[in-house]
Amino acid sequence: MEFRTEKKRSERMKRNDNGILLRTDQLTKSFGGLTAVCRLNLRVHRGEISCLIGPNGAGKTTVFNVVTGIYRPDGGDVLFNGESISGKKPHQIVSKGIARTFQNIRLFSNMTCLENIMAGQHCRASAGVWSSVFGTSRQKEEEKRIRDVAESRLRLVGLWKFKDEPAKNIAYGSQRMLEIARALATQPKLLVLDEPSSGLNDRETEDLIDFLKSVLKEDLTIFIIEHDMKVVMEISDWVTVMDEGRKIAEGTPEEIYNNPVVIEAYLGKEEFSEEEGSYDGPAPC
Amino acid sequence: MEDKKTEESGRIPGSRKNAVFGIVILFAVFPFIAGDYYVDIGFFFGIYALLGLSLNIVLGEVGLFDLGHAGFYAIGAYTTAILNTQFGIPILVLLPVSALAASLFAYVVCSPIIHLKGDYLCIVTIGMGEIVRLALINNPFDLTGGPNGVFGIDFPSLGGLLVIDSSIEFYFLIWIVVALSIIGLLQLQQSRIGRAWNCIREDEVAAEANGIDVRSFKLLAFVLGAGLAGVAGNIYASKLMCVSPESFTFWESCLLFSIILIGGMGSIPGVLIGAAAISLFPEIFRPFAMFRMLVFGAVMILMMMFRPAGILPRKRGGMGFRPDHGNPVDDK
Ligand SMILES: Nc1ncnc2c1ncn2[C@@H]1O[C@H](COP(=O)(O)OP(=O)(O)O)[C@@H](O)[C@H]1O
Ligand SMILES: [Mg+2]
Numbered sequence: 001m002e003f004r005t006e007k008k009r010s011e012r013m014k015r016n017d018n019g020i021l022l023r024t025d026q027l028t029k030s031f032g033g034l035t036a037v038c039r040l041n042l043r044v045h046r047g048e049i050s051c052l053i054g055p056n057g058a059g060k061t062t063v064f065n066v067v068t069g070i071y072r073p074d075g076g077d078v079l080f081n082g083e084s085i086s087g088k089k090p091h092q093i094v095s096k097g098i099a100r101t102f103q104n105i106r107l108f109s110n111m112t113c114l115e116n117i118m119a120g121q122h123c124r125a126s127a128g129v130w131s132s133v134f135g136t137s138r139q140k141e142e143e144k145r146i147r148d149v150a151e152s153r154l155r156l157v158g159l160w161k162f163k164d165e166p167a168k169n170i171a172y173g174s175q176r177m178l179e180i181a182r183a184l185a186t187q188p189k190l191l192v193l194d195e196p197s198s199g200l201n202d203r204e205t206e207d208l209i210d211f212l213k214s215v216l217k218e219d220l221t222i223f224i225i226e227h228d229m230k231v232v233m234e235i236s237d238w239v240t241v242m243d244e245g246r247k248i249a250e251g252t253p254e255e256i257y258n259n260p261v262v263i264e265a266y267l268g269k270e271e272f273s274e275e276e277g278s279y280d281g282p283a284p285c
Numbered sequence: 286m287e288d289k290k291t292e293e294s295g296r297i298p299g300s301r302k303n304a305v306f307g308i309v310i311l312f313a314v315f316p317f318i319a320g321d322y323y324v325d326i327g328f329f330f331g332i333y334a335l336l337g338l339s340l341n342i343v344l345g346e347v348g349l350f351d352l353g354h355a356g357f358y359a360i361g362a363y364t365t366a367i368l369n370t371q372f373g374i375p376i377l378v379l380l381p382v383s384a385l386a387a388s389l390f391a392y393v394v395c396s397p398i399i400h401l402k403g404d405y406l407c408i409v410t411i412g413m414g415e416i417v418r419l420a421l422i423n424n425p426f427d428l429t430g431g432p433n434g435v436f437g438i439d440f441p442s443l444g445g446l447l448v449i450d451s452s453i454e455f456y457f458l459i460w461i462v463v464a465l466s467i468i469g470l471l472q473l474q475q476s477r478i479g480r481a482w483n484c485i486r487e488d489e490v491a492a493e494a495n496g497i498d499v500r501s502f503k504l505l506a507f508v509l510g511a512g513l514a515g516v517a518g519n520i521y522a523s524k525l526m527c528v529s530p531e532s533f534t535f536w537e538s539c540l541l542f543s544i545i546l547i548g549g550m551g552s553i554p555g556v557l558i559g560a561a562a563i564s565l566f567p568e569i570f571r572p573f574a575m576f577r578m579l580v581f582g583a584v585m586i587l588m589m590m591f592r593p594a595g596i597l598p599r600k601r602g603g604m605g606f607r608p609d610h611g612n613p614v615d616d617k
Contacts, residue, residue, distance in 0.1 A: 089493070090494050091493050091494075091495075091499070094494065095496055099495075102491070102494075106488050107487075107488070107491070108487035109488075110487060110601070118480060119481070119484045119495055119497070120496070122484075122495065122497050123496025125477050127477050127478070128478075129473070129505070129509065132472055132473055132477065132478050132479075133469040133472050133473060134472070139476070142477075143475075143476065146477065164601075186495060186496050
C-alpha cells in the first residue's frame with residue numbers, strides 16, 4: 001500500500017489553525033427521527049487532499065450537502081476560510097469558492113459538453129438581460145472569456161473532441177470527468193467530490209488520481225468522499241472516518257489504515273472483538 | 286423588419302441564412318398579394334407567435350409549466366384598454382406600459398410560488414390565470430366592464446403622422462415586433478442568461494450547485510415572458526378595439542402551451558411552426574369545424590408518440606458557436 005503522506009510528514013507537523021480552509025463545528029443534520037450527521041467536527045487543510053470515508057449510510061453525502069448548502073444544518077456551523085457559511089444558498093457558496101460534484105452524476109444532459117462547462121463560469125460573470133440582448137462589447141468580451149475558460153477546462157480533462165456533443169451521449173467515465181471539469185470552471189478554492197471513482201474501471205481510476213494530483217498544484221484544496229481504500233490511501237493527506245453520523249477517527253492515511261476502530265467499522269465487530277481497543281459502534285446521538 | 290433579420294443571420298451558417306432570408310421576403314411580400322381576410326389571419330399568426338415566444342421563455346427555456354399565461358396577456362390587454370379609454374393615453378405609449386404592468390404583475394404573483402416544482406407550479410398558474418379572468422368579469426372599481434369588457438380602444442398612432450388602422454399596417458406592426466423579439470431572444474439564448482435558464486430546465490439541483498441563482502432566474506423568465514405577453518395584449522387590444530374576459534380563458538393558455546409542445550421546447554423556429562399550426566390550422570379546416578377538437582387531440586397524441594421533442598427541436602452546439610480558431614490542439 002502506498003501512503004501519500006509519508007513524504008509530507010514535516011509539512012504536516014506545521015498544520016495549524018491558519019491552514020484550515022474548511023471546518024465544521026458540532027455539525028448536526030437529521031431527517032425526521034434519523035440523525036444522519038451528529039455533532040461532527042472535521043477540518044480540511046489548505047492545499048491538501050482530504051478524504052471522508054465510512055460505511056454506506058454513514059452520512060458522508062449528507063455532510064457534503066450541508067457544506068455546499070443543499071441542506072440547512074439543524075445545529076452547529078460550517079466555517080469556510082473562517083467565515084460561517086451555514087444557511088447560505090448553494091449558489092452563494094459556489095461564489096465563495098466551493099464547487100462540488102454529485103455521487104450520481106448530475107450533468108445538463110441535453111446541453112453540449114462545452115455548454116456544461118460554460119455553465120460553471122456563470123457565477124464568475126455578470127452580464128444582465130439588456131447587455132445580453134444588445135450584445136454590448138463588455139458582454140461579448142465576457143462571453144469570450146467564459147468560452148476560453150470552458151475550452152481550457154475541457155482540454156484539461158481530455159474531452160475537447162466532444163465539445164459539441166450533448167453530455168448524455170458521452171461515456172460514463174467521461175461524464176464523471178466532465179462534471180469535475182464543470183466544477184473546476186467555477187474557479188473554486190475547494191473542490192468537493194462525492195465518490196468520483198465509483199463506476200470507473202481501474203485505468204480510469206488511475207487517470208482520475210493523476211488528474212486530481214495535477215490540479216492540486218493550482219492553489220486548490222480537494223475534499224473527497226471515497227469508498228475505494230486503495231484510492232484513499234494513495235491520494236489523501238488527511239482522512240476523516242465517519243460511522244452512523246459521527247466521526248470515529250481522523251488522521252493520516254497510515255494512521256487510519258492501522259486503526260482498529262476503523263477496521264472494525266468497516267469489517268464488522270466479530271472478527272476483531274477480542275482485540276484491544278474494541279469498538280462498539282458510536283454512542284447514540 | 287428585413288434589415289434586422291438579415292443582420293441577425295450574419296451569425297447563422299450559410300444554408301440557414303438563405304432560409305431565413307427567404308422567409309423574411311415571404312412575410313414581407315405576402316400581405317401585398319393576399320386579401321385582407323388572409324392578412325388578418327397573418328396578423329393573428331403574429332400574435333400567437335409573440336405569445337408563443339413569451340411562453341417559450343418560461344416553458345421552453347426554463348421548463349416551468351405555466352398554464353396561466355393568458356393571464357399575463359390579459360393584464361397587458363386590459364392595461365392598454367383601460368388607460369387608453371379612460372385617460373386617452375396613446376396606444377404606442379401604452380405598449381411599454383402594458384409590458385411593464387404584466388411584468389410587475391408576474392413578479393408579484395410569482396414571487397411566492399416560484400419555489401414550487403413541476404405539477405404544483407402548473408396547478409397554481411392555472412389558478413392564477415383563472416383568478417385574473419374572474420377578476421375581470423367581476424368588474425373591480427368599475428374599470429374592466431365586467432363580462433362585456435372595454436370598448437372603443439384607439440388605433441396606434443404617432444401623433445397623427447402615422448395611424449395604424451388597416452389590416453396590412455397591423456400585420457407589419459405585429460411582425461416587426463415579433464422579428465425584434467426573435468432577435469433579442471436569440472441573443473439571450475447564446476448568453477449567460479439563456480444557458481442558466483437551460484441548466485435549470487435540465488437539472489435544478491446541479492444548476493444551483495454550479496452557482497446559478499435558480500430562484501432569481503426563474504422569476505426573471507416569468508417577468509420577461511409576461512412582459513412580452515403584455516406587448517401582445519397591447520397590440521391585440523388596439524387591433525380588436527375591444528377586450529373582453531372571454532379572450533383570456535384557460536383554453537387560450539392551453540393553446541399557447543401546445544404551441545411550445547408542437548414546435549419544440551426552447552426552439553424559436555419551433556415557436557413559429559407551433560404558432561402557425563395553432564392559428565392557420567383552424568382556418569384551413571374551417572369546413573370541418575365540428576371535428577376541430579377531435580383532430581387537435583389526435584394530432585397532439587401523435588406528436589407525443591412520434592416527435593416528443595417537437596417538430597423543430599433546438600439544435601445545440603452548431604449555431605452561434607465560434608468556429609475552431611486555428612487547428613484545435615487535441616487533448617494534450
Ligand atoms: N434526503 C434525505 N431524506 C431522508 N433521509 C436521508 C436523506 N438523505 C440521506 N438520508 C439518510 O441519511 C443517512 C446518511 O445518508 P448518506 O449521507 O447518503 O450516507 P453515505 O453517503 O455516507 O452513504 C442514510 O441513512 C440515509 O438514508
Ligand atoms: Mg453517499
